[in-house]
Amino acid sequence: MTGVxxxxxxxxxxxxxxxxxxxxxxxxxxxxxxGVFNTATTLSILTGNNSNYTFNADGIYKVWNPTAGEGNVxxxxxxxxxxxxxxxxxxxxxxxxxxxxxxxxxxxxxxxxSIAFIGNNTFQNTLYSAGSLTNYTVIxxxxxxxxxxxxxxxxxxxxxxxxxx
Amino acid sequence: MAVTINFNSxxxxxxxxxYTARKVDLTESLxxxxxxxxxxxxxxxxxxxILLLANFYFDAIKVLRQVNTPTWTYLNWxxxxxxxxxxxxxxILGY
Numbered sequence: 001m002t003g004v005x006x007x008x009x010x011x012x013x014x015x016x017x018x019x020x021x022x023x024x025x026x027x028x029x030x031x032x033x034x035g036v037f038n039t040a041t042t043l044s045i046l047t048g049n050n051s052n053y054t055f056n057a058d059g060i061y062k063v064w065n066p067t068a069g070e071g072n073v074x075x076x077x078x079x080x081x082x083x084x085x086x087x088x089x090x091x092x093x094x095x096x097x098x099x100x101x102x103x104x105x106x107x108x109x110x111x112x113x114s115i116a117f118i119g120n121n122t123f124q125n126t127l128y129s130a131g132s133l134t135n136y137t138v139i140x141x142x143x144x145x146x147x148x149x150x151x152x153x154x155x156x157x158x159x160x161x162x163x164x165x
Numbered sequence: 166m167a168v169t170i171n172f173n174s175x176x177x178x179x180x181x182x183x184y185t186a187r188k189v190d191l192t193e194s195l196x197x198x199x200x201x202x203x204x205x206x207x208x209x210x211x212x213x214x215i216l217l218l219a220n221f222y223f224d225a226i227k228v229l230r231q232v233n234t235p236t237w238t239y240l241n242w243x244x245x246x247x248x249x250x251x252x253x254x255x256x257i258l259g260y
Binding site: 008010011078081084085087088089091092093097098 | 212215216219220222223226229230232233234242243247250251254
């Protein structure tokens, strides 16, 4: 965005620096899997100032400057990385991998799903383009499905846990 | 639905190295996945594939974590004892 710099403070916190020359009421909204952005949260920042914003869930977001009519796309996937870490740790430390495989088989699907967004830097912290909404929505769907998968991973058996197949 | 996927260059490099080194194992293991018998038990191919992917992600997670947190180390993920055990197992596997 022109005159605006967004940097990551952590997996869930971004810093927005406003050097546009005027106060900006940034509108921050999450893209739903329906392809519609949810109701925006507003964060007002004076010019020359900066402020942190904390996301509370994985997903793909738009940080919008309504004054300039432009915004950036932000992909948040910290929870999914944390859950991936748990699964991978279990596999790497296992002395009897076949015992882990009921979980492990779904791990393959998880990896394939996760590649759809964690490796995708085309849209990370880049200018929002309405023409890319389809791609954004695919990523939002991948995040959503992976999150649901991870929830089920903890609570259901392998035999009923095949949401991606 | 078409989607554009561009990898973090460090992640892509990591994957290319992984794929080049493990192509035969990966191909054999993935071939098993189209076998109808996949749902009736486990196989050595499945074990190999899971292990390959887990070891790939051992490296990939580091790249992904350090994007937002440059000070991240494996000790944010494992205890020292766990880390030492994993490194020992990886050495046996030829990583």
